[in-house]
Amino acid sequence: MKANTINPKISRRKFVALSSASSALLLIGCVPSTGKDKVVNLADGGVETALNQFISINSEGLITLYNHRPEMGQGTFQSIPMILAEELDADISQVKIVQSEANSSLYGRQMVVGSHSIQSEFMNCRRMGAAAKDMLVRAAAETWGVQPADVKAKNGMVTANQSGKTLTYGELVAKAAKLKAPENPKLKSVKEFRTIGGSFPRADIPLKTDGSAKFGIDIQVPGMLYASVQRSPVFEGKVVSFNKEEVLKMPGVTHVLKTSRDLFGHREGVAVLGESYWAAYQGRKALKIAWDNRGLDKISSETIRNDYLKASREPGDVLHEKGDADGAFRNASEVIEAIYEMPYQAHVPMEPMNAVVDVRADSAEFWGSTQNPNGTRSYLARFLNLPEEKVKINYTFMGGGFGRRSRTDVAEEAADLSKKSGRPVKVIWTRKDDQTAGPFRAASVNTCKAVLKQGKIEALEHKVVAQEIQNQSGSNNKAGRQLMGGVNTEYAIPNVSVKGVLQKHHVPISYWRAVYHSTNPFAHESFIDELAVKAGRDPLEFRLEMMQDHKRFKRVLEIVDEVFNWKDKPEGVGRGLAIAERSGAHFAMMIDVERNGKGVKVKKITTVVDLGICINPDTVKAQTEGSIAMGLGAALYGLTIDKGAIVEQNWHQYPLLRIGQCPEIETYIVKSDAEPDGAGESGLPTVAPALANAIYDLTGKRIRRLPLDLEKLS
Incomplete structure (x- = not known):
């Protein structure tokens, strides 16, 4: 067929x-x-x-x-x-x-x-x-x-x-x-x-x-100029001066223009336009720009971390509440506490960010790879002061999105430069541009505390300290429910409180595969595991007992136990478990790790996913494997900031997971008559906590701060 x-x-x-x-x-x-x-x-x-x-x-x-x-x-x-x-x-x-x-x-x-x-x-x-x-x-x-x-x-x-x-x-x-x-x-x-x-x-x-599929980077239109933009090295930096006349004399260079993007804070730069990408890029390399760093070169990962740890001691805004958690903590003889930390992450799509925009007197046209056709059209209409019906959007295949291509900043740059030059302009970001300019996945600090009573969780509080995508300006000083994404409130715990502490920083953030479901479960499921150990309980049985009234979580846990023999662990293997929900899909993940002479190696990842009716099992497995690989990479690597700029500027410093590093992955799809749930992110939220729990099972060491270095574990 x-x-x-x-x-x-x-x-x-x-x-x-x-x-x-x-x-x-x-x-x-x-x-x-x-x-x-x-x-x-x-x-x-x-x-x-x-x-x-x-x-x-x-x-x-x-x-x-x-x-x-x-x-x-x-x-x-x-x-x-x-x-x-x-x-x-x-x-x-x-x-x-x-x-x-x-x-x-x-x-x-x-x-x-x-x-x-x-x-x-x-x-x-x-x-x-x-x-x-x-x-x-x-x-x-x-x-x-x-x-x-x-x-x-x-x-x-x-x-x-x-x-x-x-x-x-x-x-x-x-x-x-x-x-x-x-x-x-x-x-x-x-x-x-x-x-x-x-x-x-x-x-x-x-x-x-x-090679016949058309991606945004393949687009060419008549009369098109190419643009390469040198942006401020620090977030929200400004241009003071640049050698415009000198660069204009270079072969193929047509324009040297100041530009900016406002979607993630006002960050200025200088764009070199040319008849070819080579000409534009060579002109960019010849730029001599004086920058106003606006004091932002004092920002670093450590200053941000210290701010977050300090903020974690604030009461926070209540995002979800059941019972009386505060009362349970006041009356408890022992409160168990832990702090978990996660870094900023880049999206690193395989296809570099790009856009072609042709701005005319009374209309505009866009070509490119975008996850957000409507938003691109609406934004360009506002930016160019045009009716939406005068803006045409042509969208292509994408060489990876992961949330990055839901934003319209590259279209903004292309539109600005097309309007200034009077010709269609194709903006191409280098990998370094995308890696250092962002936006990124938000860094976060999560604090968790709980009370155990007769081997069961009597009360639990999970506090998320992070920037919020939908409120980056901080115009609303209260944390929104977006911050609690991935915090599993389905456990049968009588007293629960989920809180958020909104952070404001110049580091731009945006949607990243699974969004806050990619960070919060690391803290939540790691802490559930710590509580199981403290209570002297098996981690799977501990979770299963709290999910007896939740049919879907109960089922995926039972399959891990019965089909994949949770308790039948080979000698010399550490085994970890985590569960989560994303886009309606419920899943459980079991990770096996072992020592390999130079640290710890991930041996196998097994995931059980209940996503309702499965349309195409091959596609579900491919999406699950891809999200697991991305989640494993995010557990092992992260971005750091020094002097207001990203340190890891390209893939040699921020590597993607190599195929040789990827363990065996087995995906079990639960048969269901329910309407379909999302599959594209279903494997990612459980990777970091299941891995951390497996490492503890093998080594006795708790991982509470990412990224982790497997070779330094013993």
């Missing part, structure tokens, strides 16, 4: 116009309605706006899915067509996917973050597929003079049960297009699924292996 194909982007207006050119075409769409989106037959002509998605079937039986979410390697270009093909009873090879334009008024939220794509599109795609099949079945029944119950659809064909006559979907679309779409099409039961749950080759893989 062949995989579905991918077509280039096409506007809705053009798509509908092309569709209308053929009367033999079935066009089904979803429009917002009260409660759930409504499925409609677009051939009726009554729907002009607010299409979330739509599909068409032409006279040759080719099914086109009009997709409005970017693809960045997460596999949705395969998984979403699988959902459609399932309910439509079509072969996946009959489905091609067309990328939509960026338009929030038509498609709503198009941003791809938090593993929400499948969750958001699951029911719409099912209902569109089921509605189209219903209309095709009715058209066939009418043709043969039988009842719809007397015909059956399968693999893009409809067959009469009695006569055995067949018609392809393509042969039926003309008649089906004249029928009204059912308001509540019948959906299959999970037991009837034939495509969902199967593993099919991804349609984007051939394009990415033969």
Whole structure:
């Protein structure tokens, strides 16, 4: 069975116009309605706006899915067509996917973050597929003079049960297009699924292996200039002077311009524009800039750490509360306490940050790899003082996102330089640019304390000290609930308090894969483990006892115990456990470590994930393995700051996890009838705590500060 194909982007207006050119075409769409989106037959002509998605079937039986979410390697270009093909009873090879334009008024939220794509599109795609099949079945029944119950659809064909006559979907679309779409099409039961749950080759893989896939960095437009920007070496530094005339004399250099970006504090720089990237970059290297560091060169990792540790002694803002934790602490004879620390982290996508923007007198156009088409359009419209409909967004495949490409700062730079130069401009950041300018994953200090009573947790407090992405300016002095992401409040503990202490710093932060779920579980699950040891309890049984009323956490823990033999630990192996939830998915992770003569080595990582209905197991396993590798890298490496600047300026100082460092990974997917949860970040939150707990089991040493050096452990 062949995989579905991918077509280039096409506007809705053009798509509908092309569709209308053929009367033999079935066009089904979803429009917002009260409660759930409504499925409609677009051939009726009554729907002009607010299409979330739509599909068409032409006279040759080719099914086109009009997709409005970017693809960045997460596999949705395969998984979403699988959902459609399932309910439509079509072969996946009959489905091609067309990328939509960026338009929030038509498609709503198009941003791809938090593993929400499948969750958001699951029911719409099912209902569109089921509605189209219903209309095709009715058209066939009418043709043969039988009842719809007397015909059956399968693999893009409809067959009469009695006569055995067949018609392809393509042969039926003309008649089906004249029928009204059912308001509540019948959906299959999970037991009837034939495509969902199967593993099919991804349609984007051939394009990415033969070089035909277009990424942002591949974009070229007529008359385009290239830009390379030398930014202030410290956060929010300013330009005092630079040797403009000298650099302008260099071959291929066309402009030398002061520029800035305001999304993460006002950080200035000097951009060199040229007819080629080489010319622009050589001009940049020749720049001599005097900087005003504004006293920010006194910032370091140690000053930030000291600020955070001091702040951790503040009462904090209550983000979640159950029972009376403070009262339990006041009355306790012993309070167990621990402090956990995590560093800033870079996103390090494989494709360098880039954007092309062409600013004209009354319009603008963007080309690039972005997780946030709507936000890019809205931001450019505000920045350029244009109506949104005058800003066109063309988005491509992405060479990694991890939250970094949800921000619009690189588009801001390109727009600023295009406006100043009067030509389309392509900005390309070097890896050093991205590594040192940020934004980054937030550093944090977590303090945890608890009271044990008869071997059980009587009270627990978890306090998070960190910057908050949604409140970086600190205009609201109170910590928001975003800070408590990943703190597991599902444990059956009678008295619980989760608090936040908002920090304000010049270091820019943003969304990073799993966001605060990538940091807080390290503290929470490490502390749960410490409490299990203090209580003299087995770490898995300790957790399981507190999750008896939580079906999903209970199940993943039981599988770790029963399927992967938690207690049957080989000699010389340290074994650690952690559980977490992210984007609705619940998972448990078991890590085995051993000594290897020069420290500690990660031997195997086993993860059990319950994410509801699994669309494509291969994709889920790939996403889980990728997030585990990223989580392991974040446990082993981190960014440090000295004199207001990032020390680790490229991959030789901040390495990605090498394949030889990656242990064996086994992923167990729990069978479920529940609607799908997110898979793209499901392996990451548990890596650091499970690793730290395994190291303790092997060495007796508690890891409370990341990153850790495995070679220094014994």
